[in-house]
Amino acid sequence: MVENDIILECKNLTIGYQNKTKKEIITQNINLQLRTEKLIGLVGVNGVGKSTFLRTITKMQNPLAGDIFVNNLSLNNMSSRVLSQQIASVFTDKLPQSQLTVYEIIALGRQPYTNWLGKLSPKDIEKVNWAIQQTQIQDIVDKKHNEISDGQLQKVMIARALAQDTSIVVLDEPTTHLDLYHKVSIVKLLKTLAHNTQKCIVLSTHDVDLAIQMCDDMIVMTPQHIYLDTPKNLIENNIFDTVFPKELISFNKRKGKFSFQ
Known part of the structure; x- marks a missing residue:
């Protein structure tokens, strides 16, 4: 080491x-x-x-x-x-009720880097797409978080942490x-x-x-x-x-x- x-x-x-x-x-x-x-x-x-x-x-x-x-x-x-x-963290707290899609939840991982408007830059979008690819959840990105299984939701939260870079x-x-x-x-x-x-x-x-x-x-x-x-x-x-x-x-x-x- x-x-x-x-x-x-x-x-x-x-x-x-x-x-x-x-x-x-x-x-x-x-x-x-x-x-x-x-x-x-x-x-x-x-x-x-x-x-x-x-x-x-x-x-x-x-x-x-x-x-x-x-x-x-x-x-x-x-x-x-x-x-x-x-440090990115994923704790056991339930997500609050919202109409956010899986993609939007993952994009929240870029908040430490976005401007005050929260607008995603090309680099932010690249990081979000990379996180989605790493966790292999491309087929659910347009779904609402209450429309997916617990196992899928865990992958979404991991993807959000990855997007945080x-x-x-x-x-x-x-x-x-x-x-x-x-x-x-x-x-x-x-x-x-x-x-x-x-x-x-x-x-x-x-x-x-x-x-x-x-x-x-x-x-x-x-x-x-x-x-x-x-x-x-x-x-x-x-x-x-x-x-x-x-x-x-x-x-x-x-x-x-x-x-x-």
Whole structure:
């Protein structure tokens, strides 16, 4: 690995929530380096802090302590406009009711670059069309978003993030509510995009077995630690034994997957 392929770095990061009277620390002393051309799966039990971590590295909420750097720039010092040219995010919030077409939704990804009128330049149009081609959704671009399936909508949101033309794409549970075929399809698409477009793509998922099989690297969050490594190394170091309570679920190291007790 060369030093300049580090795209995002967390240094002594503490995540959680702060109100007027107290701090609620979720996880502290996070030190991670995420690299380009990687699909990175973020896994852990419900409530361990996966969404909090993603919201923090995308500046949707402030860290309690520590620093985050994107392309060697401090996240704290980034304006919203600069940040939106560095990180694209897809969270689980439902789209508001509208009459927007698929094409118009994807074109919203160009907002960090358009003028105050929001008019698309030839370059903007080129980026939108490229995103549509990459996600292979040419046949639905004229449909309204409420006329397409959940799996198609996930591809539309990925296309919008691609049109934003950032070096980092963050997705919070993009395969939720999808069947197995569409889960695999989405994750395979994301891996191809990470490799072919030199992006760092981070997705949180409950499908740990799928992430083990398809992700380049994984972030494993437990109440005590956060681990970042390849699936192979995480298996060898018995990290997946720490994810779930052992009385219900155990990790079969030989098969590389979880089994029920």
